[in-house]
Amino acid sequence: MMTGMTLVAGIDSSTQACKVVLVDADSGAVVDTGRADHPDGTEVGPEAWWDALRAAGDGLLERADAVAVGGQQHGMVVLDADGAVVRPALLWNDTRSAGAARELTDELGGAGAWADAVGLVLVASFTVTKLRWLAAHEPANAARAEQVMLPHDYLTWQLAGRPDEATTDRGDASGTGYWSAANESYRPDLLSMAFGRELGVPRVAAPAEVVGRTPSGAAIAAGTGDNMGAALGLTLEPGDVVVSLGTSGTVFAVSESPVTDVTGTVAGFADATGRHLPLVATLNAARVLSATATMLGTDLAGLDRLALEAPAGANGLVLLPYLDGERTPDLPGATGSLVGLTRASMTPQTMARAAVEGMLCGLADGVDAMRAQGVAVERIVLVGGAAQSAAVRAVAADVFGVPVVVPAAGEYVARGAARQAAWALAATSAPPEWELAVDTTVHPGAGIETVGGADGTQVRAAYAEARSRLHP
Numbered sequence: 001m002m003t004g005m006t007l008v009a010g011i012d013s014s015t016q017a018c019k020v021v022l023v024d025a026d027s028g029a030v031v032d033t034g035r036a037d038h039p040d041g042t043e044v045g046p047e048a049w050w051d052a053l054r055a056a057g058d059g060l061l062e063r064a065d066a067v068a069v070g071g072q073q074h075g076m077v078v079l080d081a082d083g084a085v086v087r088p089a090l091l092w093n094d095t096r097s098a099g100a101a102r103e104l105t106d107e108l109g110g111a112g113a114w115a116d117a118v119g120l121v122l123v124a125s126f127t128v129t130k131l132r133w134l135a136a137h138e139p140a141n142a143a144r145a146e147q148v149m150l151p152h153d154y155l156t157w158q159l160a161g162r163p164d165e166a167t168t169d170r171g172d173a174s175g176t177g178y179w180s181a182a183n184e185s186y187r188p189d190l191l192s193m194a195f196g197r198e199l200g201v202p203r204v205a206a207p208a209e210v211v212g213r214t215p216s217g218a219a220i221a222a223g224t225g226d227n228m229g230a231a232l233g234l235t236l237e238p239g240d241v242v243v244s245l246g247t248s249g250t251v252f253a254v255s256e257s258p259v260t261d262v263t264g265t266v267a268g269f270a271d272a273t274g275r276h277l278p279l280v281a282t283l284n285a286a287r288v289l290s291a292t293a294t295m296l297g298t299d300l301a302g303l304d305r306l307a308l309e310a311p312a313g314a315n316g317l318v319l320l321p322y323l324d325g326e327r328t329p330d331l332p333g334a335t336g337s338l339v340g341l342t343r344a345s346m347t348p349q350t351m352a353r354a355a356v357e358g359m360l361c362g363l364a365d366g367v368d369a370m371r372a373q374g375v376a377v378e379r380i381v382l383v384g385g386a387a388q389s390a391a392v393r394a395v396a397a398d399v400f401g402v403p404v405v406v407p408a409a410g411e412y413v414a415r416g417a418a419r420q421a422a423w424a425l426a427a428t429s430a431p432p433e434w435e436l437a438v439d440t441t442v443h444p445g446a447g448i449e450t451v452g453g454a455d456g457t458q459v460r461a462a463y464a465e466a467r468s469r470l471h472p
């Protein structure tokens with residue numbers, strides 16, 4: 001290691017894995033990385049995330065002067081009076097609280113009442129609905145609960161040696177359903193309404209606050225939700241909208257003012273810097289591609305090859321990719337559908353193409369919803385594991401209808417957490433300026449030139465037609 005270099009560590013504790021980057025605090029250059037997988041499933045014991053963090057961070061965290069955690073949003077972690085985990089955490093993609101979301105919506109006076117109160121229209125993803133589910137379905141567990149926190153809060157608390165006071169940040173708090181981004185404050189009345197009684201919640205730390213120290217003495221910054229972390233890790237220009245293709249598909253942009261979408265398509269989250277992060281999320285993104293590859297007896301590279309051999313529009317084959325139910329549109333019990341099977345479209349190539357197009361069309365609808373909220377969409381910044389797919393890159397600009405910028409391969413949530421750690425360490429008014437390296441920019445039309453077939457508008461029209469016919 002070079003002497004004199006200040007190192008900071010960023011942690012991305014996301015759905016499928018924990019990823020750690022060790023970064024030069026001045027330049028943002030990555031010095032070292034680590035990774036450990038998470039267990040599968042939509043309920044996971046938070047101790048497994050802590051084990052993964054220690055494995056992924058082994059040999060890295062000790063070298064850092066500051067650390068921060070970006071974590072999958074919304075997961076319900078409940079602790080008892082001794083700080084023991086009461087039950088496995090219910091994750092953002094667990095749909096069992098869909099009924100609770102409907103009940104709570106009615107109890108407060110409808111979707112608009114929730115949008116006004118906390119910037120969200122309730123779906124099963126949000127923590128408050130999981131608290132209602134817990135109170136209704138597991139009264140013995142509910143009775144033991146003393147405090148509720150989010151995945152990144154739990155890991156921050158563990159890193160700090162389990163202090164008396166746990167902390168969160170405004171970005172992640174804004175995804176609970178009991179914190180208002182417009183008023184910058186908790187709504188304990190809504191938490192009590194959902195759970196039937198009060199429950200402890202973490203203190204919301206300031207964006208650049210040092211909230212504790214690791215055993216090796218590194219400063220711990222507040223951390224944030226993984227999408228807020230990615231926003232911090234990408235140097236966004238006005239007009240940039242991020243599309244992240246991880247386990248979830250997300251569409252988001254930084255905004256100076258809070259966004260309230262009474263249709264519920266755009267969630268009015270806060271970001272990690274004091275601004276706002278309107279966001280659309282789907283439950284089905286990168287794993288649509290891996291499931292399709294498995295079905296076709298190939299790997300991800302094979303899926304790319306097949307998809308790029310098919311014409312745009314997949315000879316009329318459309319995949320509605322609701323393999324894990326769906327959140328946007330709000331169809332928690334939905335399953336996927338294949339529409340338009342003919343002898344011409346029933347091939348491995350068209351199946352692969354339909355998977356890529358279906359996944360992207362759902363997110364293109366999300367981009368339109370952002371436009372409807374007044375968000376400028378001049379270009380898409382494409383990140384997440386599936387941004388590495390050649391087929392996704394070829395199709396994305398046509399489907400989104402604007403240029404698509406793919407940053408150099410990297411862990412942008414972890415990088416954002418590292419940038420927050422560097423900010424807290426430097427105690428400056430703004431985060432450090434780190435340059436964003438771009439891998440490629442794809443313009444609409446470039447994909448069509450190579451494969452022929454339908455144009456992006458036709459691909460989206462076929463998708464919209466199938467969706468409205470099957471899910472009116």
Ligand SMILES: Nc1ncnc2c1ncn2[C@@H]1O[C@H](COP(=O)(O)OP(=O)(O)O)[C@@H](O)[C@H]1O
Nearest residue numbers: 014015016017246247286300384385386388389
């Ligand atoms: N070249 C690729 N093509 C398609 N999918 C990919 C590729 N590389 C990685 N992925 C997928 O990306 C996902 C992981 O992305 P990531 O953004 O790290 O997810 P998360 O943050 O939800 O854990 C996995 O489902 C993996 O299969």
Ligand SMILES: O=C(CO)[C@@H](O)[C@H](O)COP(=O)(O)O
Nearest residue numbers: 014015072073092246247248
């Ligand atoms: O629920 C949301 C956003 O509201 C998801 O984006 C989660 O934050 C999980 O993210 P990934 O593991 O897919 O990165």
